[in-house]
Amino acid sequence: MTRWAMVADLRRCVGCQTCTAACKHANATPPGVQWRRVIDMEFGEYPDVQRAFVPVGCQHCDDPPCLSVCPTTATRKRADGIVTIDYDLCIGCAYCAVACPYQARYKTERATFAYGRPSEHEVQRRDDARLAVATKCTFCVDRIDAGLDKGLTPGVDPEATPACVNACIADALAFGDVDDPASKVSRLLAENQHFRMHEELGTGPGFFYLWDRNDERCDEMQEQAR
Amino acid sequence: MSFGANPWQQQSWDWRAAGNFMCGGAGSGLIVGAALSDAPAWLLLAGAVLVGLGLGSVWLEIGRPWRALHVYFNPRTSWMTREAMVAPLLFAAVVAASFGLPLARIAAALLALAFVWCQACILQAAKGIPAWREPRLVPLIVATGLAEGAGLLLLWAAFTQGATALQWLFFAITMFARWLLWVPWRGRVRAAARALVALDRAGLVLRASTLLALAAAATAITVPLPDEVTRLLQALCGALACAGGAWFKFTLVTRGAFNQGFALARLPVRGVRR
Numbered sequence: 001m002t003r004w005a006m007v008a009d010l011r012r013c014v015g016c017q018t019c020t021a022a023c024k025h026a027n028a029t030p031p032g033v034q035w036r037r038v039i040d041m042e043f044g045e046y047p048d049v050q051r052a053f054v055p056v057g058c059q060h061c062d063d064p065p066c067l068s069v070c071p072t073t074a075t076r077k078r079a080d081g082i083v084t085i086d087y088d089l090c091i092g093c094a095y096c097a098v099a100c101p102y103q104a105r106y107k108t109e110r111a112t113f114a115y116g117r118p119s120e121h122e123v124q125r126r127d128d129a130r131l132a133v134a135t136k137c138t139f140c141v142d143r144i145d146a147g148l149d150k151g152l153t154p155g156v157d158p159e160a161t162p163a164c165v166n167a168c169i170a171d172a173l174a175f176g177d178v179d180d181p182a183s184k185v186s187r188l189l190a191e192n193q194h195f196r197m198h199e200e201l202g203t204g205p206g207f208f209y210l211w212d213r214n215d216e217r218c219d220e221m222q223e224q225a226r
Numbered sequence: 227m228s229f230g231a232n233p234w235q236q237q238s239w240d241w242r243a244a245g246n247f248m249c250g251g252a253g254s255g256l257i258v259g260a261a262l263s264d265a266p267a268w269l270l271l272a273g274a275v276l277v278g279l280g281l282g283s284v285w286l287e288i289g290r291p292w293r294a295l296h297v298y299f300n301p302r303t304s305w306m307t308r309e310a311m312v313a314p315l316l317f318a319a320v321v322a323a324s325f326g327l328p329l330a331r332i333a334a335a336l337l338a339l340a341f342v343w344c345q346a347c348i349l350q351a352a353k354g355i356p357a358w359r360e361p362r363l364v365p366l367i368v369a370t371g372l373a374e375g376a377g378l379l380l381l382w383a384a385f386t387q388g389a390t391a392l393q394w395l396f397f398a399i400t401m402f403a404r405w406l407l408w409v410p411w412r413g414r415v416r417a418a419a420r421a422l423v424a425l426d427r428a429g430l431v432l433r434a435s436t437l438l439a440l441a442a443a444a445t446a447i448t449v450p451l452p453d454e455v456t457r458l459l460q461a462l463c464g465a466l467a468c469a470g471g472a473w474f475k476f477t478l479v480t481r482g483a484f485n486q487g488f489a490l491a492r493l494p495v496r497g498v499r500r
Binding site (some may be wrong): 056089092098197 | 231236284288289290293297298299300303304305306343348351353354355358483485489491499
């Protein structure tokens with residue numbers, strides 16, 4: 001089986017928001033809608049303070065709360081773990097938006113443009129099917145599917161990889177199949193200590209955060225290398 | 227939508243969604259109370275109208291209102307679908323009851339209970355809102371709806387023949403239940419401080435109105451007072467029951483519905499470990 005997942009290395013993310021911009025460019029989201037965003041978090045009190053930049057968005061959960069509440073079946077989960085929305089079925093009730101513990105869903109009532117009047121680019125990319133319905137990160141599912149059709153590997157070949165991962169300047173974001181032990185995401189998860197956001201809710205997010213190296217595992221790997 | 231890490235009040239559902247819970251709960255409660263106490267059939271119809279107003283209110287909120295029938299597509303897991311499925315059955319039972327069909331009143335009462343139960347479960351299934359997802363919200367919302375319905379019944383009775391013993395009993399039980407059920411729910415809610423402030427204010431109104439109404443009811447029942455005063459107390463009971471419950475649900479949706487924000491289980495280790 002394949003289970004697509006994303007890994008964010010919190011030690012590497014510098015909060016440049018290039019992933020956010022790349023996502024907006026790839027998916028033509030309107031102003032105020034950021035399917036991939038980066039939260040700037042501060043901890044502690046002066047002088048002992050820490051700062052972390054945390055990429056967030058749809059976590060493509062194993063048990064998505066948005067899926068079970070959706071009255072229309074517009075929200076679906078594919079066998080590979082990607083949670084999708086059928087814009088033609090969605091009624092825009094926003095129940096999924098209040099059910100999502102990751103604030104990943106947006107509803108835009110009417111077309112809005114970055115500078116008031118629509119630019120040429122915005123006219124070209126306009127999609128009224130996404131108005132007044134729920135929208136969110138799709139893990140760039142179109143790129144993944146098109147890439148797979150060409151025999152490419154998502155997470156390895158940029159053409160088949162989500163735009164935010166391709167754009168990351170610090171190599172903080174990685175994408176791949178966690179069920180494949182040889183994938184980059186599996187290797188990162190093995191070599192590092194990680195957690196998932198709001199894990200206590202039992203949603204099983206497909207988005208992992210790395211926070212420190214896994215010393216035992218690193219020693220093992222160095223031993224094997226020798 | 228805010229872009230910070232801290233919790234913020236959800237912006238997806240506003241007074242229109244709250245209106246569904248306020249009208250739907252009160253309407254269901256009125257149908258249950260009227261059916262059980264053999265009240266005139268038009269009161270059941272009034273309850274159904276309230277339920278319809280609530281659904282109309284939430285219909286105004288959905289982004290694609292002309293696709294509203296898609297709401298019926300997921301009865302397997304969605305409480306919103308189940309609520310939408312119960313509603314027409316409830317309307318049919320109420321119409322049947324108004325024509326005096328046998329057992330229709332019982333069916334209407336059961337369906338009204340199912341409707342308010344679905345509404346409570348709609349809130350509880352929303353995992354994104356800590357104050358809603360606490361399971362003890364379900365009995366509280368059901369009791370609040372029934373108490374509001376009992377209050378409407380007393381209001382009607384105050385201006386007609388006066389409340390029957392059964393109506394007083396229904397009122398006392400549901401009001402006591404909502405007063406009682408507030409405590410365990412509130413005790414388990416772990417939400418943002420600002421959400422708790424809003425909820426506690428609404429809770430104060432809910433519990434104060436409940437106690438005042440129960441005190442007024444006890445006075446009206448036990449103390450021999452002129453008929454006008456008794457009816458006035460009766461109307462006060464009804465108004466307090468409705469106002470307290472409605473304000474609580476309005477607050478629960480529009481002011482106390484903070485999300486969880488974002489949190490890190492561990493901080494990133496950069497350089498030397500702390």
